[in-house]
Amino acid sequence: MEKIKLTLAIVLVSISSVFAQLPDPGFTIDENTAIVITDPQNDFLSPNGVTWGVVGKSVTENNTVDNIETLFKIAQQKGIKVFVSPHYYYKHDHSWKIEGALEALMHKIGMFDRKGALTTEGFEGSGADWLDKYKKYINDDNVIVTNPHKVYGPESNDLALQLRKHGFSKVILAGMSANLCTESHMRDLVESGFDVSVVKDATAAAILPDINGYEAALVNFRMIASHVFTTEEVVKELKK
Amino acid sequence: MEKIKLTLAIVLVSISSVFAQLPDPGFTIDENTAIVITDPQNDFLSPNGVTWGVVGKSVTENNTVDNIETLFKIAQQKGIKVFVSPHYYYKHDHSWKIEGALEALMHKIGMFDRKGALTTEGFEGSGADWLDKYKKYINDDNVIVTNPHKVYGPESNDLALQLRKHGFSKVILAGMSANLCTESHMRDLVESGFDVSVVKDATAAAILPDINGYEAALVNFRMIASHVFTTEEVVKELKK
Amino acid sequence: MEKIKLTLAIVLVSISSVFAQLPDPGFTIDENTAIVITDPQNDFLSPNGVTWGVVGKSVTENNTVDNIETLFKIAQQKGIKVFVSPHYYYKHDHSWKIEGALEALMHKIGMFDRKGALTTEGFEGSGADWLDKYKKYINDDNVIVTNPHKVYGPESNDLALQLRKHGFSKVILAGMSANLCTESHMRDLVESGFDVSVVKDATAAAILPDINGYEAALVNFRMIASHVFTTEEVVKELKK
Amino acid sequence: MEKIKLTLAIVLVSISSVFAQLPDPGFTIDENTAIVITDPQNDFLSPNGVTWGVVGKSVTENNTVDNIETLFKIAQQKGIKVFVSPHYYYKHDHSWKIEGALEALMHKIGMFDRKGALTTEGFEGSGADWLDKYKKYINDDNVIVTNPHKVYGPESNDLALQLRKHGFSKVILAGMSANLCTESHMRDLVESGFDVSVVKDATAAAILPDINGYEAALVNFRMIASHVFTTEEVVKELKK
Structure with missing residues (x-):
């Protein structure tokens, strides 16, 4: 019995350490790789956008506007x-009978x-328009604009199909934003x-007194994605 | 110009405070309401499960095992x-060529x-089996077990269809777990x-030195769901 | 053995006759019922549309243009x-690397x-625009235009979500058309x-020497839907 | 005006003939190609199956049982x-409140x-089990059995994900069967x-007095798929 307990303890420790060393599967960029950008629009990224009051600090700290531009430029x-x-969102979206917290907001x-x-x-x-400085990239032939997504994910648009x-x-x-549409x-x-x-760092999120959307996103990016890059790292890879 | 800046400042403050008072759309339980439980299985909830080393603390703190049982019981x-x-997971799932970090783990x-x-x-x-104390509930006629989900979400099983x-x-x-399958x-x-x-509190998540899955989940529950209950609150509503 | 064969024969006959009397689950119109119209556009319904040469006969025989208008009007x-x-379809859809027969066409x-x-x-x-006579209905407040579907089904647009x-x-x-987007x-x-x-009869399809899209659609409507109406029947129900 | 009419007529004729020569995009088998088999189960393919009375004739005419075996064997x-x-289908599927005609049946x-x-x-x-002669193939390592689909399509199972x-x-x-689950x-x-x-011809369908499921499927296979093979043709390609 003692032996079993000991073995179990060793197994648990080893699993815990496996977890602590969460695998990083890595991500090799090749000819089957595309870049996807969610919501590069004024309402998130412009000081005049309706959410700047809550996302502005995170956007500024991460240098998000420039980092997204860097991705558009190298692409x-x-x-x-x-x-x-x-x-x-259109007029008819304002008559939804079912809305979560942020949807209502x-x-x-x-x-x-x-x-x-x-x-x-x-x-x-308008707030729905592209950030002005991105227009020269988005209007170019290497960029495909999909149908709008309607909640946070691409379940209801043609992103996966177009890819x-x-x-x-x-x-x-x-x-x-990092923990909502991007995640x-x-x-x-x-x-x-x-x-x-x-x-x-080519994303950012709302940070409120009790809610740090960016920290939440970092946790889930690390656990779910194949790899988490910085802009500098991904640019280095893309230049190869 | 000064006037515009002032107006803008007022608008931003007001939006920030709207955000700070993130709406809570609320959730009224009626005859169209069902309970959904993800992964009530040994590998998450039993001290013998393979993830107990990293989720055990959160499961214990939240009283997750009892709270899930409370939901099964009142239902x-x-x-x-x-x-x-x-x-x-079956043998063929181990030959996936594409895996994110946690999938690999x-x-x-x-x-x-x-x-x-x-x-x-x-x-x-086994680790895939139900927690022993839940079996008497899950085997009852009010419980429907769907096909297994294969990554974290229900995109590839029949949960939405069955509902x-x-x-x-x-x-x-x-x-x-809170920030993965549940979220x-x-x-x-x-x-x-x-x-x-x-x-x-009828959920829990991995907590590691640099990664708090439970805190991340709380942020996203609050922002995305219509309402966040405690077990006590939801039971009170269900008893009505 | 003879007995088993006889029993089997009886069972088979009875199943065959069950099938012959394919159930008609019926469809009761209530406050949870909406009308969905696919592709009411010139390229299908106008003599100037690019497919009129192959769908015109079926559209004319079914009185499709008027029947769709009748549905819009009563709604x-x-x-x-x-x-x-x-x-x-946009410019980028013309660079798809994977296309089925009709998509290519x-x-x-x-x-x-x-x-x-x-x-x-x-x-x-243009061919993508609404049939002119439908515009006064589609522009009214009871009509919601979803994102465009991109192949035949609503898998890649927001129709199900909006409903x-x-x-x-x-x-x-x-x-x-009946056997493609509608089906x-x-x-x-x-x-x-x-x-x-x-x-x-508020639909129609391409009819070619060896391919009768409308007949194919009728078979599958009958087998898959809960009920198949004529325009006259559904209008009678909607008027109740 | 006459000129326009004439041009229009020419355009229509040319489109009609384009349609008559419906493109066949073709299908090149390569290392990214898998075989997918729907419902190779007794209820469709065995004379003891519950649908043999209506699909048996089509299964026999197409030599479906042998043709599916040929695909399994070469794979x-x-x-x-x-x-x-x-x-x-499980017990809980029998309490669905929404059922189309064939689902009800x-x-x-x-x-x-x-x-x-x-x-x-x-x-x-049982009727849900594999046709006996397919078991030696399905139990082999090159075959992956997905979660069951629940209506006709793979929307609610993990087929697309596994692929x-x-x-x-x-x-x-x-x-x-050809026009239902396969289509x-x-x-x-x-x-x-x-x-x-x-x-x-490695498929078949219900044929009833007024409903020929197989003919309907052929129409839609031809219009929607990239290419339609016979078993003989596809085996020849697979042997290359």
Whole structure:
């Protein structure tokens, strides 16, 4: 009995240390790899956006705006495909009968609002529009803009389909915000069988007195993704 | 110009305070509400399970084992449907070519392993089996066991379908582990249009030196779900 | 042995006759019921559309254009929600590396082409635009236009989510074309747990020398849906 | 005006002839190609199965049982991965509140019934079991049995995930029954971005007085898949 207990203790210690040394499967960039950017839009990244009051500090600390631009820029230079998954809300989305906490808030503050899918009235420069400095990249031929996602993840848009139809099975993920849309994209792309890495400083999140969205995201990126890069690291790999 | 800055400042303050008072949409339990339990299995909840070394502290602190039992018990008493979404791995899952960090670890430590889907050899009492004290509940007629999920979320099993086919649109979610399977279930059920609440002490997670899975889950439960209950609160509501 | 054979024969006959009397589960319209219309666009329904040469005969025989209008009209009168799932292709869809037969054809003939998701240039009156006579209905408040589907089914758009978020669990389905987008919508909505009926003469399909898409659709509507209506029948029910 | 009409007529004729010559994108078998077999179970393929009275004629005419065996056999010889997507119903599936026509029938006649997911009691030789002659192939290491699908398609099981996790993006599809599970698998795999071909005589379907499921399937295989093979043709390709 003593022996069994001892063995068990050793097993537990060894598992605990296995866990402490959480494996890092790694991520090799190859011709089947695309970049995915979630929500590179004013409402998250511009000081005029409706969430700047809560995400601004994290965006500034991480240097998120420049880091996302760095990814767009090297992709343009190298001809790497970038898939942008935007977030738009229309009038009919405001009549949803079922809403979680942040969904209720997003609708309340008019986040990502557009007049309609078949009109561009009022879109230019709005919170739903791209950050101005990203437009020259997003309008280029290496960038594919998918249908908008409607909650946080890509379950209801064509991101996974577009990636597959273009031959991609590996994804380098970045964008806003870290623990909501970016993380839900990471999780659902993993469930769809993609090999997913995340760029941890080309994202940011809401930080509130009791809620640190960015710290939460870092935990889950580390546990779920194949690898977590910094922008500097991924650029170095992409330049090879 | 000064005026604009001032207005902007007021707007930002007001948004920040809106955020600080993150809305709580609430969750009313009715006849369309079911309970969903993820992974009530030995490998998470038994001291003999392969992850006890890292989740045991959180399971103990939250009183998770008893709290999940409390949910099973009241559901049995009241005839409330419970959907259990288990986690099993077979031999062929060990030959996956694409694995994130925790997936690699789970396969390495033989977590949730079964000999096959069409054999029960070696299952009884294994890490993949139900916690012994839950069996009398799970074997009852009010409990529906779905196909196993294969990564963390229900994207690849029949949980959403079973809920819909049985007429449920609202979910009270609990089980293991908080920031992985439970949270991925929360996120994907929300993307499928379910109204989802979470029971925050009928779950637990791995806590490691630099990684607190439970804290991460609390952040995302609060931001994404319609409401976060304690076991005591939800039981009070269910008794009404 | 003779007895067993005889019993078996009786069983088989009885199963065959059960099948011959394929059950009709029926479909009761209630407050959880919405109408879904696929592809009410020029390329299918206008004599100027790119597929008229092959679908025109079926559209004309079924009186499809008027029957779809009848559904839009009564929905407008009664305030019934209609979800329109359109079909658009952008420049990037023409670089797909994987295409089935009809996908290859649709891209070849420029079907449903739009200049981009964020521009309306050239859209008005194009093959991708709504049939002109439907615009006064589609622009009304009871109609919700979802993201475009990208192959045939709603797997990659927000139709199921919008239905659920608005509280609908039952669908009356019509639109174009019967055995492709309409049928793929029927199949995937059933897989998502919706109760689905189809209006068999508010749809039509390509009829070619060796391929009768409409006949194929009728077989599968009958076997898969909960009920198959004619426009006249469904209008009678909706008027109640 | 006359000129426009003439041009239009020419355009229509040319489109019609494009359609008549429906493109055949073709399907090249390579190392990313797997075979998928739906429902190779007694209830469809054995004279004792509950549907033999309606599918037996089609199964016999197509030589379906032998053709599916041919696929299993060559896959075993060549080490090609085969994914089997089975169809099982448990007690709880019989309490679904929403059922289409065939779903209602399947439950009525006890098709694919099993006592439970965690018991094999009564399974051996039942309608839900594999056709006896396939067991020696299915039990081999090159065959992966997924979770059961629950309606017709793979939306609620792990087929797509298993294919992706094992590195496959191309599928050769066969099994039962042609216009229901096989076709729903074809459609949803296409929506998930797989390149799908179908083996038209390694499948069969219910043929009733007014309903020819097999003819319907042939129409949709031809229009939706990348290529339609005969067993002989695909074996020739696989032997290369």
